[in-house]
Structures are given as C-alpha cells and as structure tokens.
Amino acid sequence: xxxxxxxxxxxxxxxxxxxxxxxxxxxxxxxxxxxxxxxxxxxxxxxxxxxxxxxxxxxxxxxxxxxxxxxxxxxxxxxxxxxxxxxxxxxxxxxxxxxxxxxxxxxxxxxxxxxxxxxxxxxxxxx
Amino acid sequence: xxxxxxxxxxxxxxxxxxxxxxxxxxxxxxxxxxxxxxxxxxxxxxxxxxxxxxxxxxxxxxxxxxxxxxxxxxxxxxxxxxxxxxxxxxxxxxxxxxxxxxxxxxxxxxxxxxxxxxxxxxxxxxxxxxxxxxxxxxxxxxxxxxxxxxxxxxxxxxxxxxxxxxxxxxxxxxxxxxxxxxxxxxxxxxxxxxxxxxxxxxxxxxxxxxxxxxxxxxxxxxxxxxxxxxxxxxxxxxxxxxxxxxxxxxxxxxxxxxxxxxxxxxxxxxxxxxxxxxxxxxxxxxxxxxxxxxxxxxxxxxxxxxxxxxxxxxxxxxxxxxxxxxxxxxxxxxxxxxxxxxxxxxxxxxxxxxxxxxxxxxxxxxxxxxxx
Numbered sequence: 001x002x003x004x005x006x007x008x009x010x011x012x013x014x015x016x017x018x019x020x021x022x023x024x025x026x027x028x029x030x031x032x033x034x035x036x037x038x039x040x041x042x043x044x045x046x047x048x049x050x051x052x053x054x055x056x057x058x059x060x061x062x063x064x065x066x067x068x069x070x071x072x073x074x075x076x077x078x079x080x081x082x083x084x085x086x087x088x089x090x091x092x093x094x095x096x097x098x099x100x101x102x103x104x105x106x107x108x109x110x111x112x113x114x115x116x117x118x119x120x121x122x123x124x125x126x127x
Numbered sequence: 128x129x130x131x132x133x134x135x136x137x138x139x140x141x142x143x144x145x146x147x148x149x150x151x152x153x154x155x156x157x158x159x160x161x162x163x164x165x166x167x168x169x170x171x172x173x174x175x176x177x178x179x180x181x182x183x184x185x186x187x188x189x190x191x192x193x194x195x196x197x198x199x200x201x202x203x204x205x206x207x208x209x210x211x212x213x214x215x216x217x218x219x220x221x222x223x224x225x226x227x228x229x230x231x232x233x234x235x236x237x238x239x240x241x242x243x244x245x246x247x248x249x250x251x252x253x254x255x256x257x258x259x260x261x262x263x264x265x266x267x268x269x270x271x272x273x274x275x276x277x278x279x280x281x282x283x284x285x286x287x288x289x290x291x292x293x294x295x296x297x298x299x300x301x302x303x304x305x306x307x308x309x310x311x312x313x314x315x316x317x318x319x320x321x322x323x324x325x326x327x328x329x330x331x332x333x334x335x336x337x338x339x340x341x342x343x344x345x346x347x348x349x350x351x352x353x354x355x356x357x358x359x360x361x362x363x364x365x366x367x368x369x370x371x372x373x374x375x376x377x378x379x380x381x382x383x384x385x386x387x388x389x390x391x392x393x394x395x396x397x398x399x400x401x402x403x404x405x406x407x408x409x410x411x412x413x414x415x416x417x418x419x420x421x422x423x424x425x426x427x428x429x430x431x432x433x434x435x436x437x438x439x440x441x442x443x444x445x446x447x448x449x450x451x452x453x454x455x456x457x458x459x460x461x462x463x464x465x466x467x468x469x470x471x472x473x474x475x476x477x478x479x480x481x482x483x484x485x486x487x488x489x490x491x492x493x494x495x496x497x498x499x
Contacts, residue, residue, distance in 0.1 A: 034351070035165035037449040038424045038456075040478065055478060057426045059164040059449050060351050081424070 004092075005108055006117035007068045012092060013111065016099065020074060021108070024096040025056065025065065025087065028121055033058040036087040041076040042067075042098050049107075054097050056087065069107045071100040135181035136272045136332040144340075144347050152244035154182040157349040164351035168451040171318055171356055172492075175278035176348035177339050180317075184247025185267040185326055186254070188238040196258035197231065197238060202375065202398045204385035210235040213300045213313045215383050217375055218253060223400030223407070224371035225378060226253065228363065230324075232300040232313055237265075239300070239311060241273065241324070243365045272332035277322030277356075280344035282497065285312075285323055287342065292323065297496035305335055314497060317353065319360025319490055321497040358457055359450040361418060361489025367429060368416060368445045368459050374400065376407040377461070379416040414442060417467050418489035419458040419475075421447075425482050426456040427475040433460060434474050434481070441466045444475060450491055457491045458484070 005013045010029035014022045030036065038057040047053045047067040054065035076098045080086060087095040102108065112120065132155040141148065146157030157179065159167060170176055188197060194205040203216040213232035217225050227246040232239040242250045247268060254264050276285055286293040289303045295314040303312040311326040327335050339345050354364070363369050369378035387394045390405045421427045426449045433442040447458030458475075466473055467486060474481040 034159060035163050035451075037165075038426055040425065052478075057449070059168070059355055059451065060158070062426070062428060084424075 004114060005111040006114070006120075007066070007111055008120065009066055011065060011068050013068055013108065015108065019105070020099045020101055021069070021071070022096050022099050023065075023068060024091055026117075027091050028124075030088045030091045030095070033060075033063060035059050036084045039080040039084050039087065039097065041078075041080065042073045044073050044076070046070070046072045047100075057084075065097060067100075068111065069100075069102045070104070071102040073098050073100045075099040133182070135179055136329040137179045137181060137336055140333055140336060141179065141347075146347070146349060149350070151350060152182055154244065156182060157347070159349040159351045160347050162346060164349070164355065165451045167346065167348045167352035168355050170346045171278045171348055171352060172320060172452050173278070174344040174346070175276060175280040175284050175322075175342075176318075176352070177336060177345050178275040178277065178348050178353055179272075179336070180275050180324070180353075181272040181329075181332065182244035183273050184240075184242040184244065184250060185271045185273060186240040186242065186251065187234075187265040187267060188240065188254070188258075188262045189236070189265065190262035193238050193262035194233075196261035198388075198394070199397060200253070200257055200399065201229075201231075202384040202388045202401070202404065203231070204387050204394075205231060205238070206394075207387070208233045208238075211300050213298045213315060217380065217383055218250065219375070219398055219400045219404070220371055221399050222371075223374035223376075223403035225365070225369045225373060225375065225380075226250070226371055228365050228369070228380075230313070230315065232311070234300070234302065234311070239326070241326075245366060267326075270329060271326050272329050274325045274327060274332065274336060274339070275316050275318075275322060276325065276339060276345070277316045277318040277320045277348075278344075279321060279495065281320070281322040284339065284342045284344055285325075288338070295323075295497075296499040297321075306331070306338060308335070310335075317360075317362055318356040319362070319492060319494045320356075321495055355448055355451055358446055358448060358459070359452055359490065359492045360494060361459070361491060363416070363459075364446055373416070373461075374404055374407060374412075376404055377412045377415050381408065411464060414461045414463050415467050416445065416459060417462050418487040418491065419444065419447070419460050419473075419484045420487040420491070421456040421458060421475065422483040422485060424456065425477055427458045427477055427482055427484065431460075431475045431477055433462060433484070434476060435466060436472075436474075441473060452492050459489070462486065
C-alpha cells in the first residue's frame, strides 16, 4: 500500500497502482461526525480543487467532502449506498468515497504527509 | 467560549463520562457520550436512557388564584387539572403565536411548570408581567435539576428507588422521596417511550444521576439522541417546529387546546390570540405542520425548501434527520394546506436535488406511554 496523504479537512488520499487516487475521510473525521447514515457520492465528472464533491450525513448533521485536488472522478464506492456505516467501521478501507485522476500529479506533494497530519491532530487536541 | 456558558449540576459528571459537549441554549451540554447518537437512541428504545435536562426552566405558581391566572396565558384547562396530574400547555401571544410550550402539573399546593431552556427568562418575565399580582411566582432555575429517565426499563429501574412510581400512569405527577430526597416525579418525557422526568434539588442531582446510571439497564444519553428520539415520536421542538410565528392551529397542536377553552367551551377564549385561533379553526389555515417521510436515504434537514410537482415552493422543513429506530430519514415541516393531506407527494430541495417526500402520520414510531 502506498503512503497516505491528508488534507486539513481530514480527508485521506492514496495513490493506486494505476495512478488514480482514492479518497476517504480519516478515523478522526468519522469519529467527530458520529454515526454516518448517508453519503452523497460525487458524479463521474471533473471537479475543481476545493469544490463540494460529496456530502456525508451523520445522525447529527451534513458535512461536505471537498475535492482535495482538481481532477476527474472515475469511480465511486457504491457500497456506501447500502452500508454508509462502513465510513465509521473502516474509514481507511471499505469506507472509501471515490477515486479520481488528478489533473496534476505533482500537486499531491503539497498535501500533508502522515507526520504532518499527526501534528495537526495533536494541535487540534491541544487547542 | 465555554467560560461564558452556564453549567448544569451534572456538568462534571458529563465530562467524567466522556461526553462531547456543545453549547445549547446558553449551557455547555452533552450532545453525545462515547456510545454515540445511534446507539444511545436505540438503547433508550430498548432499555433505558438518562438525560440531563437541567437547562430547562422549572417554576412554581402559588396562591388560590394561580390556576385562574395561568389560564389567561394558555389555551388550556388549568382550573380542573387534578392534583397529581400534568398537562401540556402553550403560552400564546396576542396574534395566537406560540411563545413557548410547557408542562403544568398540579402538586396540590402549587402549579409546577417546566419550560424550555431558551425561553425560560422570557417566560419568567412574561408570567411576572401578566400574573405577578395574582399569584406568587417562584423560579427554581438555580435550585432544581431535571433528569429524564426514558425507555421500557425506566419504570422497573426507578421503582428500585421508590416502588410507588410503578403505579403511576402517563402524565401523572407525584412528590416522591428518592434516596431520601424530596423530588417531583412525572411519568412523561420527550422520547415517545414510557419514562419519568425527575425534578431534584441541585445539590442531590449528581448522587441521584450516579445511582440511576449504576443500574445495568441505564446509559447516559445526550442531546443528539434526544432530538432523534423526539423527532421519531413526532414531538415538536420549540423554535423549530413551532414559534411565535405559528399558531397552535398552524402547528397542528389543536389537540393541546382544552375543550373548555375552545369557541364552544364553558370557558371559551380568555387567552392571548383566542380570536385569531378561533377564526383559524373556523376558516382553516393557509399552511400547517405535517410529518414527512423522505422516500430516499438522504436526510432532509431543517430549512430545506419543499416544492410541488411543478417546482413551486409550497413549504419548508422545520426539523429533519435520520430516525435510527425507523432506519430511515424522518422530517416535519410546514406545507400549504392544499398539499398537507396524508400521502401527498412533495419534493425537498437538498443540495440542488429534488428528494421525493410523502406527507405521513406522526409519530413515525409507535408511542409506548404507560396508561395502566
């Protein structure tokens, strides 16, 4: 498995063997959201970085999942339609949201690596 | 920010139990415990949940004229409220709008009121301004905590502390000694389940809460599940499903207007906004509150616009979310009268998409009150 990258919005990204990037939300994010009851997945189309690609609904509230980098969504996790709880149970695995082809692969390096993300979590916890 | 928030007597206990705290009505309140909203909700329907609702306002009205005086502010029969009974009531304004909803119990020597946290200061001022000369108004805001024990096991749990509560039926009210402390207990709640609300002096609240939580059936339940439980039970949340902009007729709360206070009743009217309410009962209302079942898995939340088949806006959602016991989203909202009939199909706009919804009966899950 390739190493993960992260956004400050608590999304994770993983580069797959075919060069596409899988996106999900982190364990911290799913814990903060609480029980996920619905995920509105993106359409198979191009999204700009920072645009609303997906929405995750917990019992409590709806939260946006932003497109981490500009790119074309090529696959969505249809399993979440029937089992949105996978986002809570296995956020880094079965709870993935979508895959996309980035417009510029180099942009990935601008995102947080595991160490930087861990520091962000620590800073959040200490705040 | 948390420094400016008020704390209930159970605040330290919430933190100890690992609650996630949020600001609510000026209080730092537990929205959920480590169990999480979904499991807390299901646990309450299956066994018993303990809720801290000490942020709500408790009041006593004393004096021989108290019941008659209170009747000038609510469209409800208070004069004939039997000792040991509680009744749901509404404060109305001159336009018939709802200023707050409340519970009124007859203790035998006083009327005991429970009002919403966000409205309690305004309610106290309202009472003092309009009936302060006619009865003694005692605020218990700082002296009493309020616990709700809800769920099918609530009665057997509370009966371990006071066997007599098992005999109480829905909406009965009694002075009960719990752990040697004089409490008020009503068999009522805000979940659709059997259960009790317990008014306890603040200095004894934590001991009582710990004692109830020590019972194997009982889990602490936060505001998140309180909201999903009451929504499934079809119960209104003040400020959302009704407000000063809606009358009891529009809010589909005419059942709360006592027979004797209605237009053909022995004590018809005599509360603020009676003329408007009676006119609405006679002529109908332009829009009213209904239950709504989204036909897809998308939760439809407060504020979502509702349109008809032609795309015309015909209402909006006042409360909405996911119903864990139903396993599906549930909502309430206001619809123009011509769309408010049961089974009418309308559409909510959620993030630019149309979600089909059906006008549905409430409660969405059966109420399980204990009626003896």
